[in-house]
Amino acid sequence: MCTKMVQVLWGCFLLWNLYISSAQTIYPGIKARATQRALDYGIQAGVEMIEQMVKERNIPDLKGSESPEFLKIDYMNYKLINIKINAFSLPNTSLAFVPGVGIRALIKHGTANISTDWEIKSPLFQDAGGANLLLSGVYFTGIVVLARNDFGHPILKLQDCNAQVSHNDISFSGELSVLYNSFAEPMEKPILKNLNKMLCPIITSEVEALNANLSMLEVLRSIDNYTLLDYSLVSSPEITENYIDLNLKGVFYPLENLTDPPFSSVPFVLPEHSDSMIYVGISEYFFKSASYAYFTAGAFNVTLTTKKIFNNLIRNSQGLGNMLSWIAELYILSQPFMVQVLAREPPVVNLLPGNFTLDIPASFVILTQSKNSTAETIISMDFVASTNVALAILGQRLICSLSLNRFRLSLPESIRSNIEVLRFENILSSILHFGVLPLANAKLQQGFPLPNPHKISLVNSDIEVLEGFLLISTDLKYKTSLKQQPSFHGWEVLNLISGQWRGKPAPWLPVWSPLQEVNRP
DSSP states (O other), X not given: OHHHHHHHHHHHHHHHHHHHGGGSOOOOSEEEEEEHHHHHHHHHHHHHHHHHHHHHSOOOOEEEEEOOGGGTOSOEEEEEEEEEEEEEEOOEEEEEEETTTEEEEEEEEEEEEEEEEEEEEXXXXXXXXXXXXXXXXXXXXXXXXXXXOTTSOEEEEEEEEEEEEEEEEEEEESTTHHHHHHTHHHHHHHHHHHHHHHHXXXXXXXXXXXXXXXXXXXXXXXXXSSEEEEOOBSSOOEEOSSEEEEEEOOEEEETTOOOOOSSOOOOOOOOOOOSSSEEEEEEHHHHHHHHHHHHHTTTTOEEEEXXXXXXXXXXXXXXXXXXXXXXXXHHXXXXXXXXXXXXXXXXEEEEETXXXXXEEEEEEEEEEOOSSSOOOEEEEEEEEEEEEEEEEEETTEEEEEEEEEEEEEEOOGGGOOHHHHHHHHHHHHHHIIIIIHHHHHHHHTTOEEOOOOTTEEEEEEEEEEETXXXXXXXXXXEOOOTTOOOOOTTGGGOOBTTBXXXXXXXXXXXXXXXXXXXXXX
16 A cells, blocks of 8 residues: 555656756756776676677577579578577677767677578478578677656667678588588578668667666665655766766655655766766765655654663663663652653754764653653753764665764753753763664664666775765676675775775774763863
8 A cells, every 4th residue: 555655646746847847957966977987897798798688589580582593493482590699709899978979889890600490492392400600790880879758767779770790601400411501602692681681670679678678767766664765867868078977866755755855956066087987976965855854754753761771771881870870869760761862853964075974953851651651751851963974885885874973962941050961961972872873873774775787786986075975986897697696895995984994894884982972062
């Protein structure tokens, strides 16, 4: 029921976006850039993908009719069936950006080995058997035009296709192979002519099939029980001589409320780097929309019962029990209690060069917990917790981890003595460190999925915080085996914001230190 409701809401949301799209400019929350290095690696990975694809594809039968003079017959109908490409080589292949259009592919001097069954019918005889074809001088050039449809999916179109094979050698097999091979050469020319006519239609058909798969891409992805993430394209790809940019919406929505947040995205520009294959810019807007969506969904509200407090807090810190007992000393508390941390506003996101912070305005409430009566508030106070955000790429996901930097505490007028303020700061610091933040980090370790093609993993990844956005630099690795087990690429060389780890294993996040000193403003 929930899934159907989301689909209906998503359909309405798309229609609304179509209505208003002409009236406003939408800036991307995520920019993904592929450089020439990505294209060069794409040739290597692409050959492997093509090899796998052609072995699985059914190649259309090749039919024709000829009047061979050497046989002195009026006509001979032939058919090549069960065509299989056993091996091929594309030694001279290149990909290049065509500014404002797409990507040009060029293949020269290719070869292919093909096996096939054949049938021949003529007024004098008919026969069938097997044959091998060796194709050489394979040539192809064409431009793959990239655009966007009305639903934010990428679409491809093949333009200026020119494909041909310059030479083929056919070798028959079977009982009469010696006879057929004696007149194989005259048959090669008509077969080659018909084959060349088929090449561009076959390639165009494959591009159309790929388009059908692209139209099924999941551009609205469920992240968890609270939010959805919109990955749709907001504009057609931007193509220059050196790279292609994909502009993705990159906005979070509460699970059942696909309404844009009450603030707008702002433009940002990726730096002109080219050392990595892929650059991904994740704007401050992306994180702000996540903050707003999770706040709207109530995900930032935490309740800790007595059992949770003693299980999760006291086990992690010696002397913390004494801090908690101060509450009893202050309020002569003899019954069980619970603690609520309630977000008052969406956490404030700030991205500055080398620094990613999250300020969380919240209320801290201590309540009695009696079996025979409703909960009664003992004390309620407001605070703002300032946290540092550490970042990592694990597998295909961006992982965040929070650590408390400092907080500002607002106590009621009745208990504002220096001693009581210090006590509550220590108590609240302990609860945040060992109760709330571990719960938050456990959820954050699920990570935010990064856009990446099927069977492509991210390696040699690096993260840099710039003014208003994150910059992820990464290379790609194609997974050749369908049975390959999932692995976490990029972890060995990741760069954490709050600590440089390169070329050595990184510990699992989060790593918690003993209770840190809390700085008061």
